[in-house]
Amino acid sequence: AQSVTQPDIHITVSEGASLELRCNYSYGATPYLFWYVQSPGQGLQLLLKYFSGDTLVQGIKGFEAEFKRSQSSFNLRKPSVHWSDAAEYFCAVGALGFQKLVFGTGTRLLVSP
Amino acid sequence: DVKVTQSSRYLVKRTGEKVFLECVQDMDHENMFWYRQDPGLGLRLIYFSYDVKMKEKGDIPEGYSVSREKKERFSLILESASTNQTSMYLCASGYTFGSGTRLTVV
Known part of the structure; x- marks a missing residue:
């Protein structure tokens, strides 16, 4: 069965500092991997996705993620965090040919001045 | 881009009521999904x-x-709403999500 682990429930980063959010997945075949962001009271916005090819994926809002098959990881990074990045971030895994997703429990990002 | 519209942002219903949550997408997608989101549990299908x-x-x-x-x-239907169905409900069309409906059952 597919599963996703986001080991950090909360992370606090100073504005302007770099960010890395961790995501580990368990899946028996080639995974489709996603990062979503959710602002309070809102739905989920897709930041980026990985299906195949280049393992470094660029997304919106200056985010990127790197797929590392050997570590079963898909960590999200941003070189310089802005106060508007404060939100909850979800990693998800899906299967080839389907679009239903399995989500991690999320990481809440707090940005300090 | 696909637009996914959920008809209500907030709903308050009584225990035992039949509840309808509506979701509409505008890009002719075949695949649609309903998830429930609860703190500490992420989204569940x-x-x-x-x-x-x-x-x-x-x-x-x-x-x-x-x-x-x-x-x-x-459409998602709660046949007889119960307090443990108080939650945020998110509809997706493909990989695009709506804004969610926060349902409170009292």
């Missing part, structure tokens, strides 16, 4: 549909049903 009049159970279907009479519309 309730039901999904790959075509009109077709439905499949997700991970937590108990207490819910769905309807897909037209391709663009996918």
Whole structure:
């Protein structure tokens, strides 16, 4: 069965500092991997996705993620965090040919001045 | 871009009521999904549909049903609402999510 682990429930980063959010997945075949962001009271916005090819994926809002098959990881990074990045971030895994997703429990990002 | 519209942002219903949550997408997608979001649990799949009049159970279907009479519309039904169904409900069409409906059952 597919599963996703986001080991950090909360992370606090100073504005302007770099960010890395961790995501580990368990899946028996080639995974489709996603990062979503959710602002309070809102739905989920897709930041980026990985299906195949280049393992470094660029997304919106200056985010990127790197797929590392050997570590079963898909960590999200941003070189310089802005106060508007404060939100909850979800990693998800899906299967080839389907679009239903399995989500991690999320990481809440707090940005300090 | 696909637009996914959920008809209500907030709903308050009484225990035992029949509740309909509506979701409409505008890009002729075949695949639509209903998820439930609870703190500390992430999103969990309730039901999904790959075509009109077709439905499949997700991970937590108990207490819910769905309807897909037209391709663009996918409805989630709570047959008899209970307080443990108080939650945020998110509809997705493909990989695009709606804004969510926060349902409170009192």
